[in-house]
Amino acid sequence: MLRAGVLCPARRHLHPALPVPKRLLSTSGRVLVSVHQLGDKMPPLQTPAWHDWRMNVPSATPPDSRMLRNQGEDKLPRLPVPKLEDTLARLERSCEPLVQDSAQRKKLQSKLQAFGRPGGVGAKLQQLLERKRDEPGVRNWLARDWDEQAYMAYRDSVVVNVSYYFGFDRFPQAPAKTANPPAADPAFVAASIVKTALEFRRLVVKGLLEPELNNPRNPNDGEQCMESYKWMWNACRIPASPADYAIKTREDDPAAQYFVVAKRNRFYHVPFADANGEEYSVDAIRKAVQQVIEAAEGERDAAPPVGIMTGIHRDRWAEAHGHLVSSSPTNVATLRSIHHAAFLICLDEAEPQPWSGTRELEQWSKVLWTGGPEGGNRWWDKPLQWIVYRNGEVGCIGEHSCMDGTPTARLNDFLTKRILTGEPVSSSSASSAAPAIKPLPFELDSTSRQHVADAEKEFAAHIEPYDVHYTMYKRYGKEGIKKMKTSPDGWCQMLFQIAYYLTFGRPCATYEAAQTRRFQLGRTETVRILTPESLAFVRALVDPSSSVSTADKLALFRAAIAHHGKDMKLASSGSGIDRHLFGLKMLAATSSELTDAERKEVLEGDGLFADPVVKESGTWRMSTSQVYIRHAPVYGWGPVVEGGVGLPYMIHPHELQLSVSCQRGVPGADFIKNFERAADMLMDLHAEASREQAHV
Template sequence: MNASEELSSRTFGNEARLPRVPLPTLDATCERFLEWCGPLLTADERARTESALAAFARPDGPGRTLHAALERYDAAEGVHSWLDTFWPYRYLGRRDRIALNANFFFLFKESPEGQAERAAGLIAGALDYKLRLDEERVPPAVQRGRPQSMVQNRFLFSTTRIPGAEQDTVRAPYTDAWPGPSTARHILVFFRGNMIRMDVLGPDGRPHTLDELRAGLDAIMKAEAASEPSTGHLTTKARAEWAASREALLALGNGTALDDVETALFCVCLEDFTPADALDACDHLLHGDSGNRWFDKAVSFVVFGDGTAGINVEHCGLDGTTILSFVDAVLGASPAELSRRSGAASQGLPATAPIEFVLDDDLRKDIQDAAASFAAYAAATATTTVSLDDFGADEAKRLKTSPDAFVQMAYQLAHRRAKGLTGTTYESIATRQYRHGRTEAMRVVTPEVLRFVETIDDPAAGREARREAFRAAAEAHVRRAKECQAGQAPEQHLWELQLIQKRRGAELGVTGPLPLFDSPGWLTMRDDYLSTSSAPSVNIRYFGFGSTSEQCIGVAYVLLPDRFNAYLSTPRPVADAMHAFADRLREAVRELRELLA
């Protein structure tokens, strides 16, 4: 897009003019792949990987045929990006549970409001956003003068992931099945396992006032605990199993109840307890009581007994940057101001009605088993927080280094000291400057990172050598992040070629095994020891997600000008290593600050 072109102020007004995600050449991807996996391999593993890669990419090899098919797809009419098929497969194709494994959360900044008041304010803010979005009055995001894709905003309201036997689907507005914005007027409120439909927009589409919303929530919170087990527990099951349970619900005549849940604008989950501390709040935002959740809903606000609040997000259509903008809008002005701006009008107590599912003994047992299984799964996850209120992005800049490179180098040093090795590290890089752009998968470990962690702990290395090693690693990190932002990264490209063979191998004549995808390089590069992602906003205290493998530590961090907060998660059998990593991380930040000062 030319700088001279006038940017549209309409929410989706710049989409058609955004550049396409670049499709790298196969040769560039192969070269980059070797470069990326190389530092993690022994000489023998590298030789085996090179041999598998050469066979894949030879002139008459399977890689060429698959890449040519991808080029044709990218050029086809109606295709926004060569990743158009990849993203649904990546998220909707996963067959394990999404609760804790895929959904992510934000813990909001503190507020003096009580529970019903805080929840009413969040509802009012979300409704203001929805009504502005419907009229395309939410300003498009712009970064360094470049407009960002806003398409994901279409998945904020009335969007629900639907489990499938082979692959999930999504029920959402702005689709052929449901053209235009959501026409739903209700939200779904959970309290003590009760599911209540509450109309938050009147018949003419105007929001209820803050007082009315609060009164509606107060009335809901007078309810006794639900007598039947909550169907919400089923949303924690592995996807194909949940699909079978959903069929069983439909067979018993629960179509209307499911319809109410799936079309609701969003969820508000009211907890009847106060969290012990920020970590306790984070843990409940990540998994919580699954009877008080519907993990398939795109957006669920969670509000605790003392007004502490946050959000749980289903990831298939929404990335952190979109949710951050939404949360910043909801928390960036007073609820009274947002309610007034939305045109809220007094229209009496909001209509509420319980959503009741007809259950038989088989489904009751299914729900109870799902609840017990998920509670055990959550208990098998260890978490902790790291909070530094004397270090932030401003300090890193004063030390003349990229703030993100600084914390990523601190992670590498802490991991090496905690676990005795440098392991594969994933970092999510936003690519919303492209049409339908989402994220790119960056792999952090470079030859410079290996030299840095060795030099720092080498007793013979002087201060200058250690400082130079840090600078070289940080610069390599920034270079690679820029490559990812430019769409020049190998992993998703190769992965999509692998998926094309799975989907269309017979028709393309690529039916044999592809040794590249069993090679040490491919397997090692994707086996995370650290899975990292950042969410910078003054409106959130913590951001979090589950770990991605048996030895992985999930590192979700909020790096602000004046402070740094991270939420760590890992499987309980390796909890000691996570706690050691947290301790070493605090030390590493202090040590690197002294080194660079």
């Protein structure tokens, strides 16, 4: 469904409650100044309280608008806490395919029974979690811990580990019906993106965007939480200690009506509206972007890549960021301009050739995903960055600490359809003269220059080990799968199980994201794809010595698909396994109401959370997520464990699109071949079953 939340808990560290910096408090402990409303002053270098930055986000969207009128505390329900016995039963079942022998099975069962016994530590943790759910003012019991632990307290680079990318079909390089259009005009492409993105932004700001439905086939099933759209524009992640946070400027703030362009590591402020608030035309914005290109290329050398520091370890970025702030008022002004900007346009020197062949498309995918040699021509902390290459190719980078993949997929689907179908953008009464660009310089002393140099080395070493592999499987897509009376998503998940088994000779814990946006502040839950049913089917299909009949193989497939559908519904309804376990584990690690002995009982030794099978069952060696953008043949993000594979996919009407991201040495190319083989095997199985049935 989406990328959100696929970062593996095994790569997280539980942090204690985060302190509120004293500079934001009065003597009574009340917040004096919002971190979002500091004007030209820098936000704090220490982490504010979660509620103060996350729940008080400025937004120009009217609360009674179409977009938000069915949202909020009195409209959407709170995220439930599943029953402990239900979660433990589902956990045991999900561990079954990974159990090695009867002794390991008995140990696991003993730990599950101990954790779930009445009056035990598990029951105590469950009561604490239910009490947390019911506290006044708590709209979602999971929200704070998930924001902090899955994203903001995570200290590794956001590049590879958090950010995701889309690459688009080639955009027009000139207005429709232009005589002798240029082969490439990145300034025009950038202007087209800006103008079309602003159309979508206007829908959000005015509250005209239709809320997404929990079930598009049944509107009566309700609308999804639209809270995350507040973080789409004029927002930025802030490096801080001990955890990051995010800030946001209201979209209608007169001081926020601009975007930032990065070119050759230099940053430029470009207004998109005049003094009367009227948006500039595409031609006017194109002229401004062209001025940026000429200004940056007029400099003798590229600037030091300050932006690359946003892509390194968060503690080192926080340290370098603190020095930038303290060493120069110019740096403060530039940083604040980047923070307030609606979004970034990054103009790169590279000229990818993605349409020359699969290998070239894979190379473009990695460059788009990581920035490659131009990783400093970014500000990786911004939620939205569109990349425009010198030859006019286009992609988008999303940072999803506060906003999951579905909103940005919806935005980019809107944008690409408008641009590629030639629909005219809205008219503008502003002057056609180019808006005035303004350089946003950094002043770097010797310490900052050393920080940048160190960051360049760290960044290069960080992205070097990764590769991307790709296929657009063309035998069939969604329409062909539906003819088999099967969920297209469930079908693809079984293909991944088959392909992994063919590639590695064993099963593995597999993540798929489900949305929980039917609840207040809902984000995601895990669907555990590896089940006894899926493994039984895969072995029957793949094992050459299998004597299982075609009809029985098909029956096993149907059982696996049915279980997948059931688990998806449970996850979407807030009754999944993993967020519940996460909440219990957080309380076990941090609650003052547990004794040290109780804490050790569940977290160490023979404790449930220390059990090797339980750990392995939540270690996502396959991490999968689907979005759909009609004109995005490139889509991806990184694996979430060492030696794992990331599997971003799209199900087109007549094709299946798959990227495999992995470290070098992991057989990603073999996985692609085995995915294609699996797709053939599964359709052939259905065809064979149909032939056999016809002869009965």
